[in-house]
Amino acid sequence: MEKVLTRNVGIEGSRTIEVYRKRGGYETLAKALKMDPDAIIEEVKASGLRGRGGAGFPAGVKWSFMPKEPTPERPNYLVCNADESEPGTFKDRVIIENDPHLLLEGCLCSAFAMRASRVFIYIRGEYTLGAKVLERAIGEAREAGFVGEDILGSGWSCDIVVHRGGGAYICGEETALMTSIEGKRGNPRLKPPFPAQFGVYGYPTTINNVETLSCVPFIIERGASWFASIGTDERNTGPKLYGVSGHVKNPGVFELPMGTELMEIIEEHAGGMLREGKALKAVIPGGSSTPVLRADECRGLRMDFDSVAKAGSMLGSAAIIVMDETTDMVAVMERIAHFYAHESCGQCTPCREGTGWIEKILRRIRRGEGTPEDLDVLDQVAANMQGITVCPLADAAAMPCRSFLEKFRDEFEHYVRHGRSPVAAG
Amino acid sequence: MFDEQFEKRADEILARYPRRESAVMPLLHLVQEREGYVSLAAERWVAEKTGVSPAHVHGVVTFYTMFRTERHGKYVLHFCTTVSCMLRGVDHLLAHAKEKLGIEVGETTPDGLFTILTVECLGSCGTAPVVQVNDDYYEDMDIERLDALLDALAAGKEPPFPPGPGPRRVLVEGD
Ligand SMILES: Cc1cc2nc3c(=O)[nH]c(=O)nc-3n(C[C@H](O)[C@H](O)[C@H](O)COP(=O)(O)O)c2cc1C
Ligand code: SF4
Ligand code: FES
Numbered sequence: 001m002e003k004v005l006t007r008n009v010g011i012e013g014s015r016t017i018e019v020y021r022k023r024g025g026y027e028t029l030a031k032a033l034k035m036d037p038d039a040i041i042e043e044v045k046a047s048g049l050r051g052r053g054g055a056g057f058p059a060g061v062k063w064s065f066m067p068k069e070p071t072p073e074r075p076n077y078l079v080c081n082a083d084e085s086e087p088g089t090f091k092d093r094v095i096i097e098n099d100p101h102l103l104l105e106g107c108l109c110s111a112f113a114m115r116a117s118r119v120f121i122y123i124r125g126e127y128t129l130g131a132k133v134l135e136r137a138i139g140e141a142r143e144a145g146f147v148g149e150d151i152l153g154s155g156w157s158c159d160i161v162v163h164r165g166g167g168a169y170i171c172g173e174e175t176a177l178m179t180s181i182e183g184k185r186g187n188p189r190l191k192p193p194f195p196a197q198f199g200v201y202g203y204p205t206t207i208n209n210v211e212t213l214s215c216v217p218f219i220i221e222r223g224a225s226w227f228a229s230i231g232t233d234e235r236n237t238g239p240k241l242y243g244v245s246g247h248v249k250n251p252g253v254f255e256l257p258m259g260t261e262l263m264e265i266i267e268e269h270a271g272g273m274l275r276e277g278k279a280l281k282a283v284i285p286g287g288s289s290t291p292v293l294r295a296d297e298c299r300g301l302r303m304d305f306d307s308v309a310k311a312g313s314m315l316g317s318a319a320i321i322v323m324d325e326t327t328d329m330v331a332v333m334e335r336i337a338h339f340y341a342h343e344s345c346g347q348c349t350p351c352r353e354g355t356g357w358i359e360k361i362l363r364r365i366r367r368g369e370g371t372p373e374d375l376d377v378l379d380q381v382a383a384n385m386q387g388i389t390v391c392p393l394a395d396a397a398a399m400p401c402r403s404f405l406e407k408f409r410d411e412f413e414h415y416v417r418h419g420r421s422p423v424a425a426g
Numbered sequence: 427m428f429d430e431q432f433e434k435r436a437d438e439i440l441a442r443y444p445r446r447e448s449a450v451m452p453l454l455h456l457v458q459e460r461e462g463y464v465s466l467a468a469e470r471w472v473a474e475k476t477g478v479s480p481a482h483v484h485g486v487v488t489f490y491t492m493f494r495t496e497r498h499g500k501y502v503l504h505f506c507t508t509v510s511c512m513l514r515g516v517d518h519l520l521a522h523a524k525e526k527l528g529i530e531v532g533e534t535t536p537d538g539l540f541t542i543l544t545v546e547c548l549g550s551c552g553t554a555p556v557v558q559v560n561d562d563y564y565e566d567m568d569i570e571r572l573d574a575l576l577d578a579l580a581a582g583k584e585p586p587f588p589p590g591p592g593p594r595r596v597l598v599e600g601d
Contacts, residue, residue, distance in 0.1 A: 087508045087547035118444070125455070125492045126548055128561040161442050166451055166490025169546065183450035183476065185489035201445060245510035245551035250594070252552045288509055288547075319551070321509055335509050339546055 001230070004239045005214055006255045008099040015133055017140040020101040026146055028217040032109045033154040035220075038068075040113035044216065046224035048237035053081055053172075053209030054287070054316050056305040059216075065196035066114045067204050076116040077205040079181070080107050080213055082123040082130070083165055083172035086287035087339055088319030091241040092210035094253045096123070096130040099214075100137035104160065106213035108146060109220055111158050114206055118159050122177050125165040134162050169343035173391050174207040176345065187345050188391035211241055232259030236304035244270040246322035247278070259304035266298075266322055278324040282408070286316020288336050289396030291403035292329075313403070328421040329408040333401065334362040340397030351394035354385040358401055365412065368419025375412050379405050427471050432460065436475055446476045450486050454493055463494040491545075499534040499541035501579050504558040507544045510551035515568075519555055520544070522569050526576065539580060553591045566592030 003009075013019040020026070032040060045060030070076040080103070084092045095103055107119045123131050138160050141147045149157045163181055170176045171186040178200045180186040199205020215238055219227045231237040240258040242265050245251045250271030262283065266272065273280060280295040285303065291313040293301070301311055308315045323332065341355040358381055361374050382398035382405075389395075405412060414422040428436075436456060440449045453475055457468045464487050466480075473480040487493040505511075505520045520542075524530060527540050534541040550556040553565035557572065564575060564585075574586045 084549045085547065088510055088551050089547075090549045090551050093549050124549065125490070126545075126558065129563070163448070164452065164455055165492075166454070166486075167492035167545075168490050180451070181448055182445070183447035183478065183486065184482075185485050243552055245554060246513045251510075251554070284509075321513070321551075323513065327513070332509060332512070335507070335512050339508055342546060 001239065001255070001257050003255055004218055005095065005102070005211065005241060006098075006253070008102065009094060010098070014098050015100055015137065017101055017137070017144060020099070021144075025101055026105055026141075026144070028221045029105050029108050029112075029146060030152055032112055032217075032220050033152055033156065037113045037115055040109065040220060043224045044113070044219055047215075047219045047227035048224075048231075048234050049212065049215055049219060049227065050236075050305060051209055052211035052215075052241070052317070053207075054086065054314075056315060059208060059212055062196070062206055062208075063110070063114050065194070066116075066206055067196075068115065070115050070117070070204065075118065075203055076114055077200050077203050078107060078111045078114060078116040078119045079174075079177065079200065079205055079207040080119060080121040080210060081172065081174070081177060081207050082121055082127070082210045083169075083177060084127070084210070084317075085124055085169040085172050086289060086317050086319060087336070088245055088284065088287045088321045089243060089317040090245075091243045091253050091317070091319070093127060093130060094241065095210055095214050096127065097133055100133050101141065102214050102217065103134070103210055104137055104141050104146070106216045107160060108151070108158060109216050110206075110208065110213050112154075112156060116206070117157060118161070120181055120200065121160065121162045122171070122181060123162060123164055124171075125167050128164075131162055131164050138162065168345075169339075170345045170391070170393060173393065175391065177207065178205060185345075187347050188393075190390055215239070230257045232302055232304045232307065236306055240303070240318060242269075242303060242318045242320060244320045244322065246320075247274040247324040247327070248272065248322050249274055259302040259307065262298050262301045262303050262320070265303065265320065270320075270322070273322075273324055275324060275326075278326060280322065281325045281327055282323045282329065284321040284323075284400070285318075286314045287319040288321070288339060289399060290314040290316040291399050292407060294407050326423055328423050329404060329411045330362065330366060330415050330421060333404040334359070334366050336400050336404075337362050337397070340393065344393060344397070348389040348394065350385045351389045351397070354381050354394060355397045357381050358397065365415050368415070370416040372413070372416050374416065375405060375409070427467060432456075440475065447478050448476075450476050450478060450483060451490070454483075454487060458493060463497050465495075498543075500539050501559055502541045502543060504543050504545040504548070505531075506546070506548045506550070506554070506556050506558070508547035508551075510547070511555040514554040516555035519557070519567060519569060519572055523572060523576070526573070540576070559585075559589075562589035564589055564592070566594065568592075 008014040049059045050056040171180045176186040176188040195205045228237045243253045248270040254269040305315045337359040341359040344351045344355045346352040382401040385394040385398045439452045453472045469483045473483045556565045
């Protein structure tokens with residue numbers, strides 16, 4: 001496939017506005033500003049673009065919830081989610097660090113379509129390089145008249161602010177993120193009201209992922225049908241960034257058509273298994289919160305929203321974590337459990353207590369002190385956390401736990417019986 | 427509490443936001459960048475600047491793991507121990523660092539040079555394992571590269587290689 005989102009990656013000076021404009025950058029913004037904002041929303045709807053942040057909600061549909069006539073007292077806002085904290089995920093960083101102006105142009109085109117007068121880019125605190133790159137790019141874009149008052153004489157004004165997080169995974173969740181922009185602790189809040197009615201400072205707000213927004217200029221430039229022609233079907237469209245990590249020879253981010261087969265991604269693009277002769281054991285397909293797949297479930301699996309859901313997992317952030325036969329699955333699960341226990345914001349009891357319990361029980365099993373009953377308790381605790389909390393972090397913690405238990409039950413039982421892992425390294 | 431130039435930078439940050447309270451985190455980052463940590467006096471300064479209570483600021487400081495309430499070593503080594511880094515051998519790397527520096531996670535060397543911390547996924551999983559030294563990501567790390575880096579920093583020299591990805595390794599101990 002022709003590179004789209006990553007076409008400027010690796011090009012000398014790709015961070016600068018000169019190089020970006022030489023390669024056609026900001027021409028789409030000029031085109032967009034002459035369009036009817038609603039026509040842009042319709043185009044994005046027709047493209048089939050679904051959110052790349054994890055949930056896969058259709059972007060154009062989300063945008064259509066925004067008020068059509070914002071007032072100075074109640075402006076519309078756009079937030080770009082650059083928190084990128086789901087373990088295994090490192091794709092947005094590629095755009096941010098290599099092609100910041102693509103992200104800015106995507107933000108501006110999208111903000112114009114939603115009649116938003118301000119964009120916040122919420123970037124995780126650890127991405128200091130990314131934040132600097134974005135700040136510099138915004139300065140360049142402002143000087144060139146693409147950010148600020150009366151952009152390109154259109155009468156539309158829009159400002160962009162980079163807001164750095166402080167090292168809290170939960171702030172990737174959209175309501176926590178907005179709370180964080182308001183200068184508070186990042187506790188999620190109940191929905192409804194949805195952000196399009198009540199977002200940052202209570203103003204109508206839309207939140208989209210970096211990769212989602214970066215698709216928008218191409219949809220405007222080349223048309224919805226071009227975008228929709230890439231991918232599995234009309235519900236799973238466009239170019240997609242897949243991040244592959246773990247036991248492969250050539251980990252990295254690969255831009256491929258939505259719905260590329262998982263085994264093709266692993267074997268052809270990521271160079272195959274790291275260690276010669278070691279077989280694939282399991283894959284986490286979409287970041288650590290998505291249910292794990294056994295090797296036999298990976299064959300023939302297309303990496304798009306609906307296919308991965310049908311296989312019992314989720315495309316999530318398309319963060320593919322590959323594990324070979326030497327992997328101690330109980331140890332991996334313990335690491336994942338630790339992450340969610342560490343990142344729970346603590347305001348819902350099932351999440352705060354449940355994530356802690358899961359971690360503690362797994363730790364006990366790993367120490368060789370587990371009992372057969374522990375396995376059932378683990379599954380029950382996880383089951384009781386699902387679907388009842390303020391935000392989906394509790395589900396994000398429960399899903400991997402239950403899937404690891406179900407699919408690698410024998411390894412957990414071996415641990416409980418013999419006090420160690422059945423794999424050689426354990 | 428701060429000099430004029432610093433106050434001016436703070437005011438520039440405040441001006442970016444429609445509401446002052448949004449500047450709490452950016453100002454905390456600014457303070458920590460300069461002082462190495464956030465003192466109670468700094469919390470009060472941020473509160474005054476942004477119009478919220480000192481208790482509110484303290485709540486924010488303690489919620490976000492990046493804000494520190496005490497001084498750390500000159501170089502803070504953040505080892506990512508999350509899944510992808512674990513699969514690529516971070517445990518060996520961390521054990522090596524602890525032994526070499528003679529400290530545990532959360533401790534600082536007596537000379538005040540190094541602090542070891544573990545952190546959750548840094549978004550560098552494709553170039554795992556990663557060690558973040560202060561702000562900089564050193565990626566594709568192995569024991570050899572870590573030794574070279576720590577030795578240079580301990581000797582007060584420039585790091586022997588720039589931050590970012592390293593040479594692609596096919597296999598190292600611990601993978
Ligand atoms: C616990 C949690 C963490 C999340 N972290 C991120 C994140 O780091 N980046 C992101 O884009 N979306 C994240 N999301 C999803 C966002 O809440 C939101 O759905 C997304 O940013 C919307 O953008 P999209 O529609 O373009 O995908 C997270 C959700 C949850 C529940
Ligand atoms: S589910 Fe967990 S992270 Fe989400 S609001 Fe409740 S306690 Fe916080
Ligand atoms: S798991 Fe270490 S950077 Fe992602």
